[in-house]
Amino acid sequence: MSFVTQRPLELILARNLMSALSTPAFLVDEGGLLVFYNEAAGMLLGKRFEELGTVGPQEWGSLFGPFDERGEPIPYDDLPLVKAVRAGRPAHAEMTVRSTDGSQHDVEVSAFPIQTAHGSQGAIAVFWPALVGGNGAGPA
Amino acid sequence: MKVKLWGTRGSIPAPGPETIRYGGNTSCVGVTLADGSMLALDAGTGIRCLGLSLPDEPTRLHILLTHLHLDHIQGLVFFAPAFRPQTEIVIWGPASPEASLRDRIARYISAPLSPVEVRELPCDVSFRHCPESEWEIGSARIRSASVAHRGPTLGYRIDDGDSSLTYIPDHEPALGADLDELEEDWISGFELARDTDLLIHDGQYTDAEYPNHLGWGHSALEHSLSFARRTGAKRTVLFHHDPLHSDDELDQLAIEARQRWVELGGDPAAIELATERSEYELPARAASTVATA
Numbered sequence: 001m002s003f004v005t006q007r008p009l010e011l012i013l014a015r016n017l018m019s020a021l022s023t024p025a026f027l028v029d030e031g032g033l034l035v036f037y038n039e040a041a042g043m044l045l046g047k048r049f050e051e052l053g054t055v056g057p058q059e060w061g062s063l064f065g066p067f068d069e070r071g072e073p074i075p076y077d078d079l080p081l082v083k084a085v086r087a088g089r090p091a092h093a094e095m096t097v098r099s100t101d102g103s104q105h106d107v108e109v110s111a112f113p114i115q116t117a118h119g120s121q122g123a124i125a126v127f128w129p130a131l132v133g134g135n136g137a138g139p140a
Numbered sequence: 141m142k143v144k145l146w147g148t149r150g151s152i153p154a155p156g157p158e159t160i161r162y163g164g165n166t167s168c169v170g171v172t173l174a175d176g177s178m179l180a181l182d183a184g185t186g187i188r189c190l191g192l193s194l195p196d197e198p199t200r201l202h203i204l205l206t207h208l209h210l211d212h213i214q215g216l217v218f219f220a221p222a223f224r225p226q227t228e229i230v231i232w233g234p235a236s237p238e239a240s241l242r243d244r245i246a247r248y249i250s251a252p253l254s255p256v257e258v259r260e261l262p263c264d265v266s267f268r269h270c271p272e273s274e275w276e277i278g279s280a281r282i283r284s285a286s287v288a289h290r291g292p293t294l295g296y297r298i299d300d301g302d303s304s305l306t307y308i309p310d311h312e313p314a315l316g317a318d319l320d321e322l323e324e325d326w327i328s329g330f331e332l333a334r335d336t337d338l339l340i341h342d343g344q345y346t347d348a349e350y351p352n353h354l355g356w357g358h359s360a361l362e363h364s365l366s367f368a369r370r371t372g373a374k375r376t377v378l379f380h381h382d383p384l385h386s387d388d389e390l391d392q393l394a395i396e397a398r399q400r401w402v403e404l405g406g407d408p409a410a411i412e413l414a415t416e417r418s419e420y421e422l423p424a425r426a427a428s429t430v431a432t433a
Contacts, residue, residue, distance in 0.1 A: 005325060006285070006325050006327075006330055006331040007325055007326055008286070009285070009286040009287065009288065009328055010286075012288065012317075012326055012327075012328050013288065013315075013316075015317075015326060016315060016316030016317050017316060019316060019317070020316055117235050117236065117237055117292070118272055
């Protein structure tokens, strides 16, 4: 018998939940592949997931060019989502992301791993609007 | 592969004159493989009669539990072969980070809920967590996968020769999702049911009932039909009837299911509601399924 490569149930349920949220949220699989983001995240980035599709781990970070408080690009390895999926630990950071129209948004990012009985299945990152002032890297 | 439905009801046994045709026993399906190996899918109250149908001689059988809700295990302590020393029973089920399968089942087969303890069962019983990969029982290859329900829950696919059976009795794949739009790899249970010869699937609610049971872990008719269509199941049996559904109501649901299946482009003979004691024979080298009930 041949089977399609089906997503783990935990990712399916996470995507279903994220689809119903008004908070921007991103989902990566255990290999760091960006497999989904919701409509709110699409509005933040200026591009719907359906337009972008699945994106490899080295690409998605640069898609929205996260910057730190000095305006420097945040290394891929330091992104909360990467930390969460690699270390299996929650991670949090402030950053500025860039939309496709060039606008910038100060956000706080909370990422946490999806741990199951079969080990890590990926991670979720939720973007929160930064409090007044943000990280100072650009206009919100 | 021969399949017999010993319990088709969900949630709680529903005996009585108003459920006598579709049956009141909870989930249990007996499967006899091509090499004679015997499986029971779930151990609801239907397994009691399955046990009574077995000869009183040395027997080895496998019980594949989808999950441990009471309507899927309640018949275990009334399964006659479990009280025969010459019987070997292997119970398969979902793993949980909380406790072993044996310990979780023992919560039911122990005081004050049960007059006997697991250790007192005269049969040779063992408990195994379903592996992530495919495994073999007798002539069949078995595959399990977690599916959308409440708590750790599995669906099963059994391939025996060229015939296949998929069993997902408790399933809410449309929770927070549009099954008609979703990519197939994002549909819970999809790979278990893809192109299967016989799909036994959750059909607990009418579309009108579903909104009041959102998140309870079961499907509305719309979802069951959509899942069957998307997966390409050759024949679908709607299972796990709501205990409040009388035979007359299920008759109406069956008519509606066939009509809507035709509207979806399907063969009306390929969709039906599960009836207790119905039998199906899946020929080893044929695509069609023969109902023998």
